[in-house]
Each structure stands twice: as C-alpha cells, then as structure tokens.
Amino acid sequence: MFKSLLTVISALFLALPAIAQSPLRIEITEGVIEPLPIAVPLFQAETAGAEGLASDISRLVAADLVGTGLFREIPSSAFISQVSNFGQPLAYPDWRAINAQAVVTGAVAIAGNQMTVKFRLYDVFSGAELGEGLQFAGTTAGWRRMGHKVADAVYSRITGESGYFDSRVVYVAESGPKDNRLKRLAIMDYDGANVQFLTDSAALVLAPRFSATGDRVLYTSYESGFPRINLLDVASVGRRQLTTEAGEMAFSPRFSRDGASVIYSLSNGGNTDIYRTDLSTGAHVRLTSAPSIETAPSLSPDGTQIVFESDRSGTQQLYIMSANGGEPRRISFGQGRYGSPVWSPRGDLVAFTKQNAGRFHIGVMRTDGSEERLLTASFLDESPTWAPNGRVLMFTRETQGAAGGPSLYSVDISGRNLRQVPIQGFASDASWGPLQR
Amino acid sequence: MSTVEDFEDVDAPARRMSFGTTLSVVGHVVLIGWLLLGWGLTHDPVPFDVTEVSVVSGEEYAALVAATTPQADTSQPAAPEAPVAPEVPPAVATPEEPVSPLTPAPEQPTAEVELAPAQPEPPPPPVADVTDAVPEFAQPEPPAPPPSAAALADAPRPVPRPATRIAPEAALPPPPDAAIDPVVQQQAAPDAVGEVVEEPAQETAPEEAATEVVTEAETPSGAVEVSRRPQSRPARPPVQSQTATQTASEPPADPVADPAADPAADAVAAAVAAAAASSQPASANPGPPLTGAEQDAFRVSVQGCWVVDQGSLASSVTVTLAFELTRDGRVAGNEVVMIGNSGGTPGAIQAAYESARRAVLRCQSDGFPLPADKYEQWRLVEMTFNPAEMRIR
Numbered sequence: 148m149f150k151s152l153l154t155v156i157s158a159l160f161l162a163l164p165a166i167a168q169s170p171l172r173i174e175i176t177e178g179v180i181e182p183l184p185i186a187v188p189l190f191q192a193e194t195a196g197a198e199g200l201a202s203d204i205s206r207l208v209a210a211d212l213v214g215t216g217l218f219r220e221i222p223s224s225a226f227i228s229q230v231s232n233f234g235q236p237l238a239y240p241d242w243r244a245i246n247a248q249a250v251v252t253g254a255v256a257i258a259g260n261q262m263t264v265k266f267r268l269y270d271v272f273s274g275a276e277l278g279e280g281l282q283f284a285g286t287t288a289g290w291r292r293m294g295h296k297v298a299d300a301v302y303s304r305i306t307g308e309s310g311y312f313d314s315r316v317v318y319v320a321e322s323g324p325k326d327n328r329l330k331r332l333a334i335m336d337y338d339g340a341n342v343q344f345l346t347d348s349a350a351l352v353l354a355p356r357f358s359a360t361g362d363r364v365l366y367t368s369y370e371s372g373f374p375r376i377n378l379l380d381v382a383s384v385g386r387r388q389l390t391t392e393a394g395e396m397a398f399s400p401r402f403s404r405d406g407a408s409v410i411y412s413l414s415n416g417g418n419t420d421i422y423r424t425d426l427s428t429g430a431h432v433r434l435t436s437a438p439s440i441e442t443a444p445s446l447s448p449d450g451t452q453i454v455f456e457s458d459r460s461g462t463q464q465l466y467i468m469s470a471n472g473g474e475p476r477r478i479s480f481g482q483g484r485y486g487s488p489v490w491s492p493r494g495d496l497v498a499f500t501k502q503n504a505g506r507f508h509i510g511v512m513r514t515d516g517s518e519e520r521l522l523t524a525s526f527l528d529e530s531p532t533w534a535p536n537g538r539v540l541m542f543t544r545e546t547q548g549a550a551g552g553p554s555l556y557s558v559d560i561s562g563r564n565l566r567q568v569p570i571q572g573f574a575s576d577a578s579w580g581p582l583q584r
Numbered sequence: 585m586s587t588v589e590d591f592e593d594v595d596a597p598a599r600r601m602s603f604g605t606t607l608s609v610v611g612h613v614v615l616i617g618w619l620l621l622g623w624g625l626t627h628d629p630v631p632f633d634v635t636e637v638s639v640v641s642g643e644e645y646a647a648l649v650a651a652t653t654p655q656a657d658t659s660q661p662a663a664p665e666a667p668v669a670p671e672v673p674p675a676v677a678t679p680e681e682p683v684s685p686l687t688p689a690p691e692q693p694t695a696e697v698e699l700a701p702a703q704p705e706p707p708p709p710p711v712a713d714v715t716d717a718v719p720e721f722a723q724p725e726p727p728a729p730p731p732s733a734a735a736l737a738d739a740p741r742p743v744p745r746p747a748t749r750i751a752p753e754a755a756l757p758p759p760p761d762a763a764i765d766p767v768v769q770q771q772a773a774p775d776a777v778g779e780v781v782e783e784p785a786q787e788t789a790p791e792e793a794a795t796e797v798v799t800e801a802e803t804p805s806g807a808v809e810v811s812r813r814p815q816s817r818p819a820r821p822p823v824q825s826q827t828a829t830q831t832a833s834e835p836p837a838d839p840v841a842d843p844a845a846d847p848a849a850d851a852v853a854a855a856v857a858a859a860a861a862s863s864q865p866a867s868a869n870p871g872p873p874l875t876g877a878e879q880d881a882f883r884v885s886v887q888g889c890w891v892v893d894q895g896s897l898a899s900s901v902t903v904t905l906a907f908e909l910t911r912d913g914r915v916a917g918n919e920v921v922m923i924g925n926s927g928g929t930p931g932a933i934q935a936a937y938e939s940a941r942r943a944v945l946r947c948q949s950d951g952f953p954l955p956a957d958k959y960e961q962w963r964l965v966e967m968t969f970n971p972a973e974m975r976i977r
Contacts, residue, residue, distance in 0.1 A: 170906065170964035171874065173883055176973050178890030178943070180750035180797065217893055248942055270938065272945040274918060277938070307898050307935025493897075508801050520976065521801030538895055561895040561976050562799025 182219035183248050183305070185212060188230045189223070190253035190264070197262070200287065201255040204264060204294040208251060211298035211312045214338070215539075216564030221247050233265065242271045249277070251301055260286050264293045268301050277304045291340060292583070299582070311337060311534040315580045316541065317355045317364050317381075318555060320344065321573035325549060328573075332366060334381065337534075337579070339569040345384055354530075354576050358402040361580040365389070365400040365409060374398045376411055378426075392422050392431040399442050404450045410434070412442040421455055434472040445490045445497075446470060447514075454478070454488040454497050454514075465499060467514065478516035487530055490514075493537035496560070500529045500542075509542045511560055522562045532579045541568065543575040751793035752887065797894070797976070871958045881953050886967065889947035891939060892974045899975050901928035901936035904968045905944065911959055913951030920944055923966065940969040 187209040190201040212218040228241040233254035242250050253266035265282035269275070281300055283293045292313055299310030320333040320342070329348035332355050335341055346352055351369040358364070364379045368388075374396045379386040391397040392413055400411035408425045419440040423432045435441040439459035446453055447470075454467045460477065463484040468475035479485040483503025490497055491511075501508040501521065507528040512519040527545040534541070538560060544567075545553040553575035555568040568574070874882075892899055904924035908916040920941045925933045944967065954962045 170966045171879075171962045172966045172968070173879060173886075174968040174970060175883060175887045175890055175940075175943075176970050177752040177887050178892035178969075178971065178974055179752075179793065179888060180892055180894060180974070181748060181791075181793075183891055246946075248946065270942070272942050273920075273938075303931075305935065305938075306893060306896050307929075307931035307933075308896060510801070520799070522799050524801040558800075559895055562797055562801070565800055 182213075182217060184221050184246050185209075185218045185249045185251065186221045186223075186226065186242060186245070186247040187212075187251045188226065190255050190266075191230070191233045193233070193254050193256040194258070197255045197257045200257065200262065200290050201253075204255060204290060204297070205251075205253060207291060207294035208253070208266075208298045208301065211295060211310075211338070212301060214566065215302065216559055217302075217306065221245055233267070237269050237271075239269075239271055239274045242269075247271050249301075249305060251297070253297065257287060260288065262287045262290065262293070264290075264297060266297045266300070268304055291336065295336070308538065309536045309582060311536050311539065311579075311582060313583045314535050315361065315583065316532075316555075316568075316577050317345070317357055317580065318577040319352060319355065319575045320570075321553060321575060322348075325552070332364070332379070333574075334364075335570065342570065345379060345381070346386075354399060354578075356401050356578045357580040358406045359404050359581060360406060361583065363402070363406070364578075365402060367398040367400065376400045376409070378409075389424065389426075390429055391424055392433070399444070401445060403446055404448065410444045410446065410453065412444070421453070432472070434468070434470075435475070441466075443487050445488055447490045448492055448494045452490075454490055456486045456488060465497065465516075478512065478514065479519075480516060481519055489531055489533060491533050491537040492535060496537070498531040498533060498540055500531065509540060509558065511540075520562065522558050522560070523556075523565065528556075530576050532577050534579055535582045541577045541579055543577065545575075749791055749793040750795065750797055751791075752795070753793070754795045755791060755793045757792040871961060874955070874958055874961050878955055878958075882962070885952055886943055886947050890943035890969060892971050893939075894974060894976045896935065897928055897932035898935040898939065899971045901932050902926045902968065902970045902972070903933065903936045903940050904966060905937070905940055906964070906966050907944065908964055909952065909954070909962060911956065913954050914948050915944060918945055924968075936969070936971075940967075943969070 187205050190205040192198040192201040209220045213220050225245050226241075227244055228238045230237070230250075230252045233252060237250060237252070248271055250269040250271060251266055252269070253264060256263050261284065263282055263284045265280055267280040268277045270277045278300075281297075283296050285293050295310075295312035298312045302308075302310040302312070314337045315334055316337055317332060317334045319330050321328050321330050323329045330352050331348040332345040332352050334343050334345055345364070346368075349370075353367040353369075353374070355364050355366040362381055364381060366377055366379065367374045368377045369375075370377075370388075376389040376391060376397045377386050378389050389397075389400070389409060391411065394413040394415040396414040396419075398412055398414075400409050402409060403423075407427060408423050410421060410423045412419050413422050418438055419442055420436060421434045421441050421444045423434055424430070434444075434453070435455075435457075437457065437459050439457055441455055441457045441459075444453045444455040451470050452467055453470050454465060455475075456463055457466050457475070458464070459466075463486050464477055465479040465485045465488050466475035466477050478497070479499070481501070481503075483501050485499050485501050487500045488497050489499070495513065496511045497514055498509065498511050501510050506524050507526065508521040509523045509528050509531050510519055510521040522540070523542070523544075525544055526547045527543075529543050529545075531540045531542045533539075534557075539557050540560065541555055541557045543553045544556045545551060552573035555570060555574045555577050556565060557568060558565045568577075902925065903922055905920050906923045907920045910916050922933075922937045925936070928936065
C-alpha cells in the first residue's frame, strides 16, 4: 500500500533534475561609465525653405544631449547610410556597424511663421523604436524651444527621467569695473541663449528666485538703500515690493512650492531669523527665534521641511526644521563652513556651498547629512541651484584678480561634466526655473 | 535486490502495528525529501537506513541517474547523500572576485580631456619632488601651473587621471592604430592572466579608462581608502558556482527552492519548463558546468558594454534579464526579457532594463565567448545587473 506511494514520491524527486535544467545565472555588478554614442542625422526639410531650421534644430538637439555629458555624438562623416526620408524604416545594421546606440531622426515643415517638428528615436541594438514618434507645433521664432523639447523627449526616453533643456534661468547680469559693478536681473534659456533683461541697473539687485511655476521671480533690491524683497512678474515685467514683517533688512527670499507664501530672512537689531509671509493674506509667521543668525531657507519639495544655515553652534552649519518652525536638527558636521543650502527637486539631496581651507566648494549631501560629496573646488564657488530634474547644478564661480568676475557654471551631480554657461559678460546668482509647458 | 522481499516480509506483521509503520514511513519520506533538497545539510547525514524502504529498482534508478550524471556510480545505495560534490569543479575552489587588483591607476600622459572646459585650475598636478610615487611614475609633465598651497597640502600622492570612460579596470590610451574592442574578455578576465593572447597581426586594445570619477573637488588617490565600502551583501559568484556544481554532480536542488530566485521565478520556471519540454528530455547530456573562468569571461564581455549612468535614478535599480543563446553564442531572436527588478520608479526600471538589454545585445557582436561543448549549460541565461557598487556615494 505504501509501496505505490513511495514509488511515486521517489520517482518524483529523482526525476526532477531530468526535466528542469536550470539556466546559467550570472550577476553583473560592474559596468562602465561613458557617454552613450548617439547619432543625430540632419532633420529632413519637408517643405521648401525649411532646410535652415531643420539643420539648426538637429544641431541644437545634439548639442543639448551632448551637453549633459551622458551622450557622445557620432559625427555625420562616420555615417554609413543617410536618412533621406522621415518615414522610411531605419537601416539598423548600418548604425550598429558604427556603434550608434540610439538614432534620432526628425523632420521640419514650415507654413508661414508656423512650423512643426517631428522626431523618432531608435534603439539600434534592439532594433526597435523607443516610444512613439512625436510632433511639436509652434512658431518659427520659437524654434529653439522646439529643439529643446525634442531633446527633452529623447533624454527622458533614454534615461527614464525628465529632461531640463526647455527651461529658463534667472540671474544677475553684471557689468562694469569691480569696484563699481552694475547689476540687473536677466533671464535666459538654460544654455545661455535668448537673454532678456528684467530690470535696469539703477539699483543693486541680488539673489533672484523663480517660483515653482516659473512665472514670477523674487529678488532682493537695494532701491531704498536697505535690502528689500521685490516680486516681479516675468511676463509683464511688472514688480512690487513685498510687505514683510517690520525690520531693518529683508533678504534671501524663496517661494513656497505652491507659490502662495514666501519664506525669507529678516534682520532686526543684529539678529536674523526666518519668517514666512502669506502672499494673499499678508500674515507673517516667525519660524526661528534663536539669538544667532538664521538665513538662506529652502523648502523641501513636499513643502514640509526647511533647510537653512545658522551659526548657532559657533560656525555656519546647515539645519533642517519643520516648515512651521520648531527645533531644528543639524545635518552638516564636516570641517569648514556650510551655507546657501538648496533642497533638490528629487527630495533626496541638499546642495550647498562649503568653505574650507581657503577654498570654496559646491557639494551635495543626503538630507540626513550623510554621503557628503564635494563636486567642485575653486577660489570662489557659491549659490548652487538645481536643474528641474535634480540632476545638474548651476552655480556662480568667481575668478581672482582685478579683471576677475563671476560667471555661471554647471556640473552633474556625479561631479563630472563641469561646463561654463556661455553668457556675454559677468553673471551670478542663478535660479533655475521649471521645465516649460 | 532483496529490498522488495524485505518490505513484503515486514508488511504482514505490520498490520498489527500500522500506526508505528505509518509514522516511520512518513518520517522517512520527509527525511528523504529534506536531504534531496539539501536544506542546511552539507555533511554527515543522519545514519538512517532508508535503503530498506526504497522500492525503485536498480535499473530504473540507473536510467534516471545516467541522464544527468556524467559518471553513473551505481554501486552506491539508492539513498541520496547530501550534495557533496565528488569532483569539485574549480569554480567552487576559487571564488574569484571580478575586482580589479589594487594597483594604482597608471599614470599616462594623455591629451586634455573635455571633462572640465575652461577650468581655472586643473586638478593638482603630481608634484615632481614627491618620493612616495609608484616606481613607473615617469611621465612627461604637461605644462601645468604651479600647484597652489592648498593643493600641495593635501595632494602629494599620485592621482588617477580623469578619463572620459570609467571602467572597472583602468586602461592606458590605446595605440593610435589599435582598434577599440569592446569585448576584451581575454585581457580583462581576472583569472586569465597567464593566457594573454598575443596576436601580432591584429592589434586591439581596450578603450582608455580610469577607475574612478575624479571630481574637481576631490582628487582620489587610488589607494585603499577610496575603495572601502560597506560590504552590503555576500559575494554572489560562489553561490552561482555551487548551483552549477549541484546541477551536475548529484541530484540537484529544485530550482524553485533556490533562495536567490527572484519574485518572477515562476516566469523563469515556466520558461525553463517550456524550453526543457521542447528539447528532448533527459537524453542530452548537458556536459560539465562552466568553469569559473568561463563564467568570468562571459561576465566581463557583458560588463564592458554596460553603461551605468551614476547620477540617474536608474542606477538604484537592479534588473534581471532572461534570454536564450544560440549555439554560436548570440541571443536568439534578439529577445531579452526582464524577469525581475527591484527598487526605483517605473521610468527608472524601464531605463535600467533598456540599458542592460543594450549591454547584452551590443556585446554579443560575434557571439559571446562560451565553450561550444557545454552549450546545454549556457543555452538559457539569467543575468542580473546590479549597479549597487557603481552608485556614487
């Protein structure tokens, strides 16, 4: 009776290895860090006269992608086959042969001052399209934005994260000799193009900050002789002074994520603390009350916490507290002084300026203060600002000497790909706006 | 065998004490199953006499065992011992770490890399009067500004050059007329040191690479201090080799019981079962398992194509891919499916999957370097891409 049962069980156990051949299991833990080779053949002109824009846009797309440091463009001289028709299927073997891992093809059509740009992205080695083809419509004057949009889509499909190319930066444009520098607010595309000035240089302006939607800018102005916070509408360039709690100096403002309130520093009788003012009701709330200097507040993306700098321990360090005030906890413990913290849009990191041993650094650390990494080092680096996807930091680097001056640089959070933003003249105190719609 | 008669003899009197017999038989069956699966048992099996109740005839068993075991040792009783491999393949004895040896990155005079354009001061150049430099330190000094006082204070050691490519092993810039060969398994395999292939006719070299990301702020020395890292998990290769060993030596463990199996193990099992069903069951001898060196060569040939974007969200995602290889070592139908992943948003997972798939498909170019005679051992591959050690921290 048990015999048959045992036979079945034993046969089952012994037969298992015969039918189930386990696959070879390999674990890869080391890869390489190198730019991804990508090909951007010239976009097709689908209407007469579109050739120039087609060429410009494809160059811009390539420049955006290469500028991230994550891509390397394969020069067109290496192409084996040309793309002569946007609709035709890609000859994958030809692109495989030159080791292109992705290919962007596109076409441009113009009708009057309206234009459309469409593109396709191919993953060469899997022999398939990455996502569907997309088409953007706009005006010929805004061709750069359309190029940035294409690049953003390509970037996001390959990296899985949103891009940052179709975004703008507000900054302080500086001119004149070092002892009499004229400063005014300016706005530009992230790559330094399309510079527009928002204020004249009559009064000293400092530290502009974009709202989360990119339609308004807060900045500190010395129009009255004392620092005051101004609010400027980007579209109309209309501006007004913000009514803050009474005090001698108000500075270092930032919008809340919803744009409904402003957090800032207010100095009174030698003591500086952090306040919040509601823009609609005008109500003020004092968030810190220590006798030390608390300034440079920056909100977390979810709006629940504030990171700021304080010298309550004797040196300038970073602290995090609830957005409604309360007991802060210190997060920076390394050597040197830490300042101008900015919470990453991803929420996981805080960027900061660090001064140590006579050098300035831009660095990042986790919000619990761990894993501090210094990304740059120079005579003077300061004022970091995050790209909208939390991947890149832009900051001000000032050069030494009488002829020296500030300019804007960007660096990847891995510490690679340090680049100067090409702007005419001196520039400082950038604030990176959101991705445009 | 007389075991059948023995059992019949016992059976008649056992009707009186059927409870005891039932208990005994059930207990034995549980014990057999436990031993077959090898949970926690490596040595000294309990000296029980299961041989008495085995009713599988000798030729039945021989036929079954012959299908999977290279040498059928039929003299052994039917009781399966704990999986102690009689002839241990070298894979178990040498758990090679595919880690580059701790040699400092060689200094090489190269053209200025594009990492830092218009940089006011390059990374502190190696100071000429340093005495603790590595012996082969001679290098034509590029025109460099005198190091600042701060730089002198903290950078007296040789510094790996920033290269545009960061790979597990540093590589000198290739000779100008050498072809860049992504598949460098012979040169990069850690245990293939002795068998460097010298091909005077065709010169290939790995692409120039450094071992570390050199940020402007920190100038890593290449010494042990920068490579210290919390060992987050035990090394995987021994586990794999043991799995392979079990497969070939004795009754292997049920693959489903493998603790390393992913949540999608059922998908794998289905795929494997389907594949096994399509092939002739139990007649093809899978041959000996892949050696550690062969597995390493395979691993290295893929990791050279795996581009990791350190700052991305995808760099926190581990993905496991499954694919089938043809006899010439290429991915059948370019079909690579994701059977498991951990960590990250859907977008990051998709990006990680596509990146890993690119690595597999790009590096297969002329077929992966796998021994043709062991095809059945590597026909089905499950490959896990774990960027944990590449992550910036």
